[in-house]
Amino acid sequence: MPAYAEPFALIALSAFCAIALSACGSGSSVSSEAEADSDGTVSGEVTATLHNAYQWFGANVTVALDGDTVVIEATGRPDHTSPYWNPNNASGLYVAPDPNVTTVSHMSPGYIEDYNNLFTLRAPASPTRAASSSATSLGPVGIAVSGAPIFNDQEGPNVNLEIGVIQGFDSNGAHTGPQTYHYHLEPKAISNDDEALVGVIADGFFLYGRQCYSTPGTYPTDLDASGGHTSVTQHSQGEAEYHYHIMNEFYLGAYYLLFPEDYQGTPSSISN
Ligand SMILES: [Zn+2]
Ligand SMILES: [Zn+2]
Incomplete structure (x- = not known):
């Protein structure tokens, strides 16, 4: 577990206690709008729990529970190195472009520091699959654990990523513009051919690396058109x-x- 996870857990637990004064003894479960009948039984209880996976989001992401909704706020900036940080290296995270990955002449204009965003996603704490899938669109389709947004496979309206653009990506499959640093491809600082948690998609379902915890060391073979399936993680x-x-x-x-591909749940907009 990363060093930042523990303070987060403490902050989150404090938040839970503030939300539900009576719930502190029961771990991370939050009860709200519960009413005790005269005989002491609880009825009308609405219980939401912050999913365990949210503890793995880094310091550039804050997560809070609001009723049965998870409020995820991200700075839009990654917590890892990139040649898209300003080379004066005030961030301490600038690295020179890897010539085996990045063609400098194809890099997008703009440094990560050029953008000030606070991306907000309000996702269901317990997402469910929708009756029908829905297409993703340009802009953020999810938030990575690093704090930067996840984009789909398009670089403009009905313009798919092409090789010339990809050649300008850093080793995390990401680049800058038009409003934020963002990922299109497997972000190797987060997941590199493994089962690591990558982020949360706008419909509230988590995105993991190419491998699955349920089939250690191998790739799942039962994925739907969106790369989804149901198993333990x-x-x-x-x-x-x-x-x-x-x-x-x-x-x-x-x-x-x-x-x-498409959302299999019901997406919320990711605003900034
Ligand atoms: Zn892009
Ligand atoms: Zn899986």
């Missing part, structure tokens, strides 16, 4: 639950798209 406490994976399929012969 390292964060689901033994319960099978729906989640997405980065699909283990090459795009343009060499790349792994993060989340190119």
